[in-house]
Structures are given as C-alpha cells and as structure tokens.
Amino acid sequence: MSAAAAAAAVPGRRAKAAIHWFRKGLRLHDNPALLRACEAAAVYPVFVIDPWFVSEERVGVNRMRFLLETLEDLDAALRARSSKLSVLRGRPEEVLPRAAAHWGADLLTFEADFEPYALQRDEAVRSLLAERGVRVESFVSHSLYDPRGVAAAGPGGKPPLSYGPFVKLLRGIGPPPRPARDPPAAMPSEGWKPAPAALTFTDNATTASGTGDGASSLPASGEPASAAHGDRLAEARIPSLADLGYAPPEHAPLFPGGEQEGLRRMAAKLSRGDWVRAFAKPKTSPTAVGEPDTTGLSPYLKFGCVSSRRFWHELAAVNAGGPHGSPPTSLEGQLLWREFYICHGFSFPNYDRMAGNPVCRQIAWQDDPELLRRWEEGTTGFPWIDACMRQLRAQGWLHHLGRHAVACFLTRGDLYQSWERGARVFDRLLVDSDWALNNGNWMWLSASAYFFQFFRVYSPVAFPKHTDPDGDYVRRWVPELANFPKAYIYEPWKASKQNQRKWGCEIGSDYPEPIVDHVAVSKLNMARHKAAYEAHKAPGPPRDVPVGDSPGAFQVGSAPRAPKRARGDGDEGDAAAPGGSGEERDGASAAKRAKPASP
DNA sequence: TTCTCAGTTGGCGCA
DNA sequence: CTGCGCCAACTGAGA
Ligand SMILES: Cc1cc2nc3c(=O)[nH]c(=O)nc-3n(C[C@H](O)[C@H](O)[C@H](O)COP(=O)(O)OP(=O)(O)OC[C@H]3O[C@@H](n4cnc5c(N)ncnc54)[C@H](O)[C@@H]3O)c2cc1C
Numbered sequence: 001m002s003a004a005a006a007a008a009a010v011p012g013r014r015a016k017a018a019i020h021w022f023r024k025g026l027r028l029h030d031n032p033a034l035l036r037a038c039e040a041a042a043v044y045p046v047f048v049i050d051p052w053f054v055s056e057e058r059v060g061v062n063r064m065r066f067l068l069e070t071l072e073d074l075d076a077a078l079r080a081r082s083s084k085l086s087v088l089r090g091r092p093e094e095v096l097p098r099a100a101a102h103w104g105a106d107l108l109t110f111e112a113d114f115e116p117y118a119l120q121r122d123e124a125v126r127s128l129l130a131e132r133g134v135r136v137e138s139f140v141s142h143s144l145y146d147p148r149g150v151a152a153a154g155p156g157g158k159p160p161l162s163y164g165p166f167v168k169l170l171r172g173i174g175p176p177p178r179p180a181r182d183p184p185a186a187m188p189s190e191g192w193k194p195a196p197a198a199l200t201f202t203d204n205a206t207t208a209s210g211t212g213d214g215a216s217s218l219p220a221s222g223e224p225a226s227a228a229h230g231d232r233l234a235e236a237r238i239p240s241l242a243d244l245g246y247a248p249p250e251h252a253p254l255f256p257g258g259e260q261e262g263l264r265r266m267a268a269k270l271s272r273g274d275w276v277r278a279f280a281k282p283k284t285s286p287t288a289v290g291e292p293d294t295t296g297l298s299p300y301l302k303f304g305c306v307s308s309r310r311f312w313h314e315l316a317a318v319n320a321g322g323p324h325g326s327p328p329t330s331l332e333g334q335l336l337w338r339e340f341y342i343c344h345g346f347s348f349p350n351y352d353r354m355a356g357n358p359v360c361r362q363i364a365w366q367d368d369p370e371l372l373r374r375w376e377e378g379t380t381g382f383p384w385i386d387a388c389m390r391q392l393r394a395q396g397w398l399h400h401l402g403r404h405a406v407a408c409f410l411t412r413g414d415l416y417q418s419w420e421r422g423a424r425v426f427d428r429l430l431v432d433s434d435w436a437l438n439n440g441n442w443m444w445l446s447a448s449a450y451f452f453q454f455f456r457v458y459s460p461v462a463f464p465k466h467t468d469p470d471g472d473y474v475r476r477w478v479p480e481l482a483n484f485p486k487a488y489i490y491e492p493w494k495a496s497k498q499n500q501r502k503w504g505c506e507i508g509s510d511y512p513e514p515i516v517d518h519v520a521v522s523k524l525n526m527a528r529h530k531a532a533y534e535a536h537k538a539p540g541p542p543r544d545v546p547v548g549d550s551p552g553a554f555q556v557g558s559a560p561r562a563p564k565r566a567r568g569d570g571d572e573g574d575a576a577a578p579g580g581s582g583e584e585r586d587g588a589s590a591a592k593r594a595k596p597a598s599p
Numbered sequence: 600t601t602c603t604c605a606g607t608t609g610g611c612g613c614a
Numbered sequence: 615c616t617g618c619g620c621c622a623a624c625t626g627a628g629a
Contacts (some may be wrong), residue, residue, distance in 0.1 A: 155627095162626055164606080282608035300608075328607045337607085401608060408609095452624040456609040526622095533624070 015040035015135075017191075019100060020578050021092075022047045022085070023118070024142055025111035026070045027259040030179035032139040033109040036075040038150045038183050041190040044103050047071055047087045049201075061249045062396025062431040066299050066453040072239045072303075074257030079453035083187040087238050093124045095199055100134045102196045111304065114147050115435045116347040122183050142490045144176035144339050149251055149345040159343045161359060167327050179310040186377050189218055200236030201243060201543035240502035254292075254395040255299050255431060262300030270318050277324035279331040286388075286402075287468035288400035289476045293329070294399065298432035301338065308335060319423050338437060345436025352421055352439045359449045363532045365411070365418035372417050374515055376538060378478075381512035382460040385409050387477035396431030399493060401463075403443055408458045411446035414516050414524050419446035426509055437576045447529060454529040458520045459488045462518050480505045484498050548572065 020042035025031055026047075029501055055218075088095045100108065107128055113122065126136040134530050138145045149278070151159050153169055160166045241248070255261070257399045261277040285293040300306040312335055319332070327333030352358040374380050378389035388402040398406070401424075409415065410422045417444040417567045426442070427433045443449035464473065471489030481492055485504040488495040493507045493514055500506045507513055 160627080162606080165627065280607085284608090286608095333607075405606070447624080450625090451606085452626090453606080453609085454624070455622065457625095458608095459610065462611085585628085 004588070015105075015467050017044065017103050017105040018098070018107040019044045019046055019103065019105045020112040021096065021108060022074065023110060023113060023301070025304035026074055027258070027262075027305055027311035028074075028081075028183055028305060029100045029263070030182065030310050031111070031140050032180045033137070035180055036137055036139065037107065037109040038187055042103075042189055042192050043187050043189070044086060044099070044105065044195075045074075046088055046099060046195070047074075047085060048088045048090065048092045048094075049239070049244075051089065052091070053303050056246060056428075058428065060396060060429045060431075061241065061246050062251075062253065062429070063255060063299075064244065064246060065249055065435060066255065066431050067303065068238060068244075068367055069253075069257030069261075070240060070259070070305055071257075071304055073260055075238060077259060077325055078187070079302075081183060081185055081187045082189060082218055082220060084218060085238070086236060087201055088195060088199045089239075090199060090200055092121060093128060093390065097123055097128050097132055097134075098131060098196060099199060100129060104192065107136055108134055108136045110136075110138050110148075111142055112140045113142065114342065115432065117349075117350075117435070141180070141307065141309070142304055143342045144312055144335065145170065145173060147343040149173070150339075152201075155543070158347050159340075161486050163328055163340055164335070166343075167333075167336055168356065170336065170339065170407065175316070176309050176312055178308055178313060178480075192218055197238050197498055200238055201239040235314055249467045251394045253431075255296060255307070257299070257303070259300075259305045262305035265295070265300065266297060266306050266314070270314055273318050273321050275583055277322055277428060277488060278332055280325055280329045281334060281400065282329060284591075285398070285402075285467040286399035287340045287464055287472055288399065290427075292397070292399060296397075297516055298434075302432045302434045302437075308338065311335065313452045318397070326346075329425065341434075341436040341440035342441055352423065352435065352587070353419065354448065360443055361448045361532060361536055363373045363446075363448060363529070366416045368417065370414070371415045372410070372425075373509050373514065375406070375417070375422075377414060380409070380460075381493070381507075381513050381514035382409070382518070383474040383478050383481055384464040384491060385470070387474045390477040392426075392429050396429055398430075405458050405460065405463060407445035411442075412525055412529055413526070414455055414460070414521050415530065416521075419443060419448060422446075428489075452533070455526050457526070460518055464490060478511070480511045 008483060015037075017248055018037035020034045020037035020043060022045060025033070028034065034045070036045075056062075071085060071087060086099075086488075088099060089234065097107065099105070108125075110122070113119070129136050150169065150173070151157060154160055154166075160169060199578050256414075281294070297306060297311070303312070312332070315332055315335070324330060325333070327336050344359065345351045348359050351359075354360050364437055364512075375385070375389065378386040378393065380386055380389075385406055388406045391402070392398045392406075407419070407422055407595075410417050411419050423439050423442040426438055427435075432439070433551070439448070444451045447454040466475075470486045471484070475484075476490050479502075481489060482496065484492055484505070485503075488499075492500070492505070492511065495503070495507070497506070505511050
C-alpha cells in the first residue's frame with residue numbers, strides 16, 4: 001500500500017476524492033471539516049449508522065427520529081448543492097475503509113469529537129485509513145473552544161472545578177472563533193459515483209445492484225431531489241424508523257430534526273431581543289405546556305444542527321442591543337455551561353461513572369430496581385415527578401428544572417439510587433442526550449460533584465407550585481388526576497376517599513400511593529450524604545450510614561398517610577448495604593462503548 | 600496553612 | 615405576592 005500512501009492528500013494540496021464523515025455537526029453552515037473536503041476534486045458526504053446503537057434500549061425513538069429527520073434535511077441541503085448524503089450501515093472502522101477504497105478517496109475529514117468513545121473510534125479509523133494511504137483531518141467546531149486548549153490553560157492542565165473560574169479562563173482566551181463560511185453552491189463531484197450498494201440502505205422492492213452503481217447520479221444544482229430521482233427507487237437512501245425496527249412513535253415530535261429547523265428556531269428566539277437580554281435561567285418555567293420557556297435548542301446543539309459558535313456570535317449581537325444579564329444565569333451563560341461540561345468530560349477520566357472518577361464523590365447508593373422502575377415509568381405517586389417523567393418519555397425533553405426535580409428525587413432527595421442509573425435512563429430517553437452534559441449534570445444534582453449543598457432538597461410537592469399553582473402541567477401529563485382541584489393536585493393522597501371517587505381516581509388503585517415519605521426520607525438521605533462526605537475527607541471505602549437503621553426514623557415528621565409501603569420498599573434500614581467499593585462495576589465492556597455519540 | 604467568600608435554580612415560617 | 619432570616623453547613627478558589 002505504499003503507492004497508495006504516497007498518494008495521500010497532503011495539507012494544502014488538493015485531494016482527488018474526499019469523504020466527509022458526518023457524526024455530530026449535522027449541518028452545512030460553520031463546518032470547517034466539510035469545507036476542507038470541498039477542496040477535493042470530488043467530495044462524498046457520508047453518515048454511518050452503527051447497528052450497535054440502533055435499538056430502543058440504547059437510543060429512544062425520539063432521538064432516533066430526530067436523527068433521521070436531520071439526515072433527511074442534510075441530504076436535501078446537499079442535493080441543493082449538487083451533492084447528496086450517503087448513509088452507510090455498519091461499524092465505522094469497517095465501513096469507512098471500504099468506502100474509501102471504493103471511491104478512491106485520499107482524504108477523510110470530520111468534526112472532532114472529544115467524548116472517550118468517539119476518541120477511541122476515531123483513532124481506530126484514523127490508523128486503519130492511514131495504512132491505506134488515506135489522510136484523516138479533523139476540525140474543532142462542536143464546542144465554542146477547543147477543550148484541549150481550555151484544559152491546558154487551566155491550573156495544572158485541568159479546567160477549574162467551579163464555573164466562575166472556568167468562565168474567567170474563557171474570558172482570558174477571548175471570544176470563540178467566528179463561524180466558517182458556507183460550502184460552495186456546487187460541491188465538487190468530479191467522476192462521482194454512488195456508494196457501494198453493500199454498505200447502504202436500499203429499498204427491497206428493487207435492487208440497486210441490477211444495473212450497477214452507475215444507475216445513480218447526482219442532482220444538478222438546486223434541482224429538487226424527488227423530481228430528479230423518482231425513477232431510481234432502488235437508490236441508496238436514508239432509512240426510516242421502521243427500517244431500523246422502531247415502532248411508530250406515539251407522539252408528534254416537540255422538535256423536528258434538521259439544520260433548517262434549528263436555524264429557524266434560533267432566529268425566532270433571538271428575534272425577541274428583550275426576552276434574550278432578560279433571560280435568567282432559574283426564573284424560567286419548568287411547567288410550560290407546549291412551547292418551552294427556554295430556547296429549546298438543545299437537540300440542535302447536541303447534533304450540531306446549529307453551530308454553538310454561530311449561536312454565540314448572534315447572541316452577542318443581540319446582547320449589544322441593550323443591558324443584559326451575565327453568566328451563569330444569562331443565555332450566554334447556558335452556552336458556557338455546555339462548554340464547562342464538554343471540557344470536563346474531556347479532561348477527567350470515567351466521567352460517566354462514580355468509580356475512578358476524580359471529580360465524583362464516592363457514595364454508597366442503594367440499589368433497588370423496583371424503585372428505579374417506578375421512577376422511570378412515572379408511577380412514583382408524586383404527580384409532579386410523574387408528570388416530568390411522562391413528558392420525558394413522550395417527548396424526549398424536559399425543562400432544566402424538571403430534570404433537577406426528577407434527578408434529585410431519584411438520587412439524594414428521595415430514592416437514593418445511583419445517579420449513573422438515572423443518567424442511563426436519561427441517555428436513552430432524551431432527544432438531546434449529550435454524554436458530557438448528561439453525566440455532569442447528574443453529578444451536580446446528586447451532589448456528587450460541583451454542587452455540595454445537599455441539604456437543599458427539592459420538594460416534589462412545593463417546588464412546582466412556584467410556576468404552576470393550579471397544576472395544569474400535571475393535568476396534561478397525568479390525566480388520571482385531571483379532575484383534581486389545585487388544593488390536591490400535588491398531593492392527591494390527601495384527598496378523602498370520597499373525593500377521590502368523585503374526581504375519578506382512587507389513590508392506591510387508579511394512581512399509586514406516594515412511593516416514599518418525602519419529609520422523612522429526605523432527612524435520612526441528608527444524613528447519608530453527610531456521612532459520605534466525611535468519609536471522603538478521611539479516605540476509605542464508602543460505607544452506608546447507620547443512620548435510620550431504626551425503622552422509627554421513618555416515622556419522624558411523616559406526611560399524612562405516609563404509605564406503609566414507603567417504609568417497606570424504601571430501601572431503608574439496611575445499614576449493611578454493600579458499599580459500592582468501586583472496582584466491581586458492571587460490564588467493563590459496556591463501559592468501553594457506553595456511548596451514543598452519533599445517535 | 601488557614602481563613603473567607605460565593606455558589607444558577609430549597610423549604611419554610613414570618614412579616 | 616415579596617422579601618427575609620433561619621435551617622445547619624457543603625465545597626473550590628483565592629487571598
Ligand atoms: C440531570 C440533568 C441531565 C441533563 N442532560 C442533558 C443532556 O443530556 N443534554 C443537554 O443538552 N442538556 C442536558 N441537561 C442540561 C439542560 O437541562 C438542558 O440543556 C436544557 O434544559 C435544554 O433546554 P434548552 O435548549 O431550552 O435550554 P436553554 O436554557 O435555552 O439553554 C441553551 C443551551 O445551553 C446549553 N445548556 C443549558 N443548560 C445547560 C446545563 N445545565 N448544562 C449544560 N449545558 C446547558 C444547552 O446546550 C442548551 O440547549 C441536563 C440537565 C440535568 C439537570
């Protein structure tokens with residue numbers, strides 16, 4: 001392969017054929033890696049679907065739908081520039097070398113991805129292609145800054161553990177780079193040929209191989225794809241949800257996928273200058289029904305349908321229009337939180353678990369699959385918590401404070417289950433699931449990192465009343481309770497049996513009793529956390545806390561009608577719970593690939 | 600080394 | 615409805 005190696009594209013020299021590998025960064029704007037590929041005589045944009053991710057167990061229907069819609073949108077945008085998207089099927093390490101050989105590519109470009117799973121995958125691809133004489137180039141365009149540079153600028157080569165100093169560090173670096181220019185109106189396609197049929201998704205009705213690859217062609221610039229290609233049904237195409245074995249979604253998407261949708265949403269939000277400048281995150285409402293009270297850009301930023309740099313610069317222009325808030329609560333502050341977690345996920349090992357994670361407190365979480373299941377399914381008996389979990393399941397999205405509420409409830413607040421379990425559920429269900437953001441925020445909420453005031457616990461009853469005293473959000477997502485008046489909407493178990501019947505929902509049969517006595521259990525959990533922190537100061541393996549080993553502890557301050565069940569299944573009293581001593585994590589192999597970066 | 604201070608977004612009772 | 619102090623007290627950063 002030395003001849004091929006000699007033919008590899010070199011920096012600055014024009015490549016013969018370049019593959020641009022889309023993973024995140026699913027956009028044409030601000031895409032430096034795509035621009036680089038466009039310097040070649042022909043560019044082949046591809047997306048690789050690794051079947052490993054294709055399962056509702058790993059990537060829920062909302063996120064998979066978002067991805068497929070995004071790929072459709074990307075393909076349409078490429079076709080308008082005389083190109084098209086080839087969606088390939090298989091492991092990137094196998095598919096990309098074959099595709100490169102097929103197309104005679106001497107250059108592969110992609111957007112850098114700093115998640116551990118992606119780094120490992122990309123390094124494997126890079127070395128495989130290097131052996132075949134294909135040069136690989138990556139470009140930073142997902143985050144505002146190159147996380148390597150940010151980390152290097154921090155004390156000891158690590159980013160600060162607190163947000164304030166982190167932002168100060170960024171300010172010292174200066175504003176993020178300006179977005180790259182758009183790709184050319186007609187993307188290069190010298191000697192273009194279609195993707196290898198064996199690697200693509202094709203219609204079953206006819207076969208692509210009949211007349212060979214030559215059957216396919218590229219659209220002329222601006223030519224509508226469907227009209228131009230109606231005669232080529234067997235052409236490689238973007239799979240549907242059904243192709244991938246997903247059941248039809250039960251709910252319309254809250255966020256339709258795609259660059260166009262993302263840019264449209266960003267423009268709509270930024271056009272409200274006063275709203276943008278007055279944005280204060282803690283004051284936004286988690287109980288909105290319908291359009292979120294925040295930007296709703298998270299899935300677009302996660303998949304890179306919208307460039308964070310473009311968002312930042314357009315936001316800066318809006319902020320220039322008058323007095324505005326500042327981080328951490330401002331809209332810019334939100335983007336910097338994203339930066340914070342991305343940088344931390346890159347800088348610290350084992351960021352997605354407690355064991356071996358240098359920023360994470362070691363805590364002897366309980367392990368009760370039944371409690372986890374009820375939380376996940378939205379049947380805890382706390383209407384606010386259940387409404388949030390049901391919105392999450394239905395739409396794949398929750399307001400930030402809704403995420404706070406359910407994450408606190410599952411972990412340090414009430415159920416005392418590991419944040420890792422919660423993060424795994426979120427990762428499956430969220431349309432915007434992002435490895436670093438998800439794990440980092442779960443550590444925050446569980447008071448495992450960044451935030452340590454564990455005595456501040458969200459009440460599953462009182463908290464939602466701030467923004468929704470009438471309980472309309474609960475009625476939307478927990479229809480069993482639709483007829484309950486506001487006085488009982490967050491505590492339906494307090495209504496008399498007679499009223500429960502009258503309002504059409506008997507607690508205990510039509511809707512569950514509360515899963516725990518919140519007041520009692522949150523006190524116990526505070527004591528547990530306090531002990532865990534003390535153990536942290538005087539190192540040793542994490543132990544469960546002998547607090548609350550007396551069942552009596554549960555009756556302290558018990559809520560009216562605290563369900564008998566609350567004590568029974570509430571994990572309490574087992575002071576001898578196995579301390580997650582650390583190293584015996586489940587599935588070391590799962591840890592290696594535990595990452596839906598692309599899907 | 601030791602201290603001080605600030606920290607996105609708690610709940611509650613009270614004025 | 616809003617603001618305030620209390621609860622009991624955590625951390626990382628920086629002086
Ligand atoms: C337990 C938990 C898990 C989370 N998991 C994810 C996740 O997997 N993916 C994800 O995008 N966000 C996650 N978040 C952060 C946050 O809740 C969402 O980013 C936000 O609710 C998305 O809505 P938005 O785009 O309207 O936010 P906006 O308030 O409009 O913010 C704009 C953008 O800033 C970024 N941002 C905002 N808040 C945060 C934050 N706390 N941390 C990091 N970035 C932030 C996001 O990219 C967001 O789209 C999580 C939060 C919690 C508490």
